[in-house]
Amino acid sequence: MTDDNDTRAASLRYALADELQRSGDLHSQQWRSAVERVPRHLFVPEFFRWTDGPNGVTLWAPVSGDHDPDRWLDLAYRNETLVTQLDRHITPRDVTEPVSGDPTSSSTLPGLVVRMLEDLNVADHMTVLEIGTGTGYSTALMCDRLGDDKITSIEVDPSVAATAAAALRRAGFAPNLVNGDGLDGVPERAPIDRVIATCSVRQIPRTWLDQTRPGGRILVTITGWLRGYGLAMLDMGDDGIAEGRFLPGTIxxxxxxxxxxxxxxxxxxSTAFGALADAEPRPAVVGPDIRKDWTGTFVAQLALPTAQEQMISIDGGPFITYYFDTATGSAASLTPEPGGGWTVRQTGPVRLWDAVESAVAIWRRAGSPEIDQFRIRTDGHEQLVWLDTADGPVSWSL
Ligand SMILES: C[S@@+](CC[C@H](N)C(=O)[O-])C[C@H]1O[C@@H](n2cnc3c(N)ncnc32)[C@H](O)[C@@H]1O
Incomplete structure (x- = not known):
């Protein structure tokens, strides 16, 4: 980059810090200084941007500093997630035209990164383990704030890990980087004061609890196969149990x-289709449109921890929503009725939709609270999510 561009990048960083402060994501001077200093553009030399394709399909258009330097630099400092890999292998360097694919690595939305860093509540002497290095940008912010020797970051994808390592070096940072499965943690660095995950998990692994100091904190998004999400903040007790709550927001x-x-x-x-065709129908009390509500999706997922949803239209008929649970060998279908409402059919040992309806009924009786009213507790074997209701706490085991 030219001197002019360096000056521009510095002023874009300053403007980004202002924006994140105004939005309330950033509030401490130390993290503000990190945002002002860490050159995000070095971590995203190219990325994909979402664009509309034909028939409502999402496509990903490559943007690179080599081809469109001004636009690229502006975008690198927007408060936007920048996708850097699709389908576990496609990078923006591999394509010249928009392509389809599922994002599998990115530089997370800066507002969310700094909000999580603020929530970590670090002090100068603390060590942090980051799960999911990605581009290395969030790793660099932590190195800036706490020092290289305090930061360990683990990334599962070897090529993503190598690219992040090179970017961190170029930006002048030298944290402890590991290429491996973050669910194993990094035992050599234990005990750790803070664990922050920038990928989501279904269950918090026992390894993270073992490697976190009593009084330490774990910040991780809990998800499932229905794509419900809640950002959980847990504090580690002396007894090996971590307990905490979900934070507000759609993260x-x-x-x-x-x-x-x-x-x-x-x-x-097709076996499930056959069994569902023979199953007794009944009107559904709750429809699959519960998934339009952020917390409603989370509640349905609490009830169906191992089910997946698919919408399928057979021979041009209406779209039927199916829930397939290969772990228990159960399935449910929800067919829209012409006059409104849904018909449910269920098969297998677990009545999947009965479970959803009863979880949703509990949640609605409690006043349909938002995600931040749920709490979480885990000993690494059993993970409980619960809601305090007028009739006492109701919990789901994940
Ligand atoms: C949203 S990106 C990380 C964003 C990153 N912190 C940044 O600021 O650029 C999530 C990353 O988690 C990685 N990941 C997924 N599963 C993982 C695992 N089991 N262990 C470590 N990393 C994992 C993905 O490969 C991806 O690079």
């Missing part, structure tokens, strides 16, 4: 790779 992260949903085979699906 989502890509799921930790080893916890991604299994593929449902065509054979499994």
């Amino acid at each position: 989502s992260f890509m799921i930790a790779r080893p916890q991604a949903p299994p593929t449902i085979s065509d054979e499994w699906r």
Whole structure:
């Protein structure tokens, strides 16, 4: 970059810090200084931007500092998530035109990164373990704030890890970087004061509890295969149990790779279709449109921790919403009725939709509280999420 561009990058960083302060995501001077100093553009030399494709399909257009330096620099300092990998292997360097794919690595929305860093509540002497290095930008902010030797970051994808390592070096940071599965943690660095995950998990692994100092904190988004999300902040007790609450907001992260949903085979699906065709129908009390509500989706997922949702139209008929649970061998279908409402059919040992309706009924009786009214507790084996209701606490085991 030219001197002019360096000056521009510095003023864009300053403007980003102002914006994050105004939005309330950033409030301490130390994290503000980190945002002002860390050159995000070095961590995103190219990225994808979302664009509308034909028939409402999302496509990803490559943006690179080599081809469109002014636009690229502006975008690098916007409060936007910048996707850097699709389908676990496609990078913006691999394509010249917009492509389809599922994001599998990114530089997270800066507002969310700093909000989580503020929530970590670090002090100068503390050590942090980050799960999901990604581009290395959030790692760099932590190095700036606490010092390289306090920061360990683990990334599962070897090529993402190598690119982040090079970017961190270029930006002048030298944290302890590990290429491996973050669900194993990094035992050599234990005990750690703070664990922050920038990928989501279905279950908090026992390893994180073992590697976190009593009094330490774990900040991680809990998800499931229905794509419900809640950012949980847990504090580690002396007894090996971590307990805490969900924080407000609609926050989502890509799921930790080893916890991604299994593929449902065509054979499994057609057996389920056959069994559902023979199942007794009944009117549904709750429809699949519960998924339009952020917390409603989370509640449905509490009831169906191992189910996946698919919408399928057979022979041009209406879209039927299916729930397939390969872990228990159960399935449910919800068919929209022409006059409104839904008909449910269920098969297998677990009545999947009965479970959703009863969880949603509890949640509604409690006044349909937002995600931040839920609490969480785990000993690394059993993970409980619960809601305090007028009839006492109601919990779900994940
Ligand atoms: C949203 S990105 C990380 C954003 C990053 N902190 C940043 O600021 O650029 C999530 C990352 O988590 C990684 N990841 C997914 N599963 C993981 C696992 N089990 N262990 C470590 N990293 C994982 C993905 O490969 C991806 O790079």
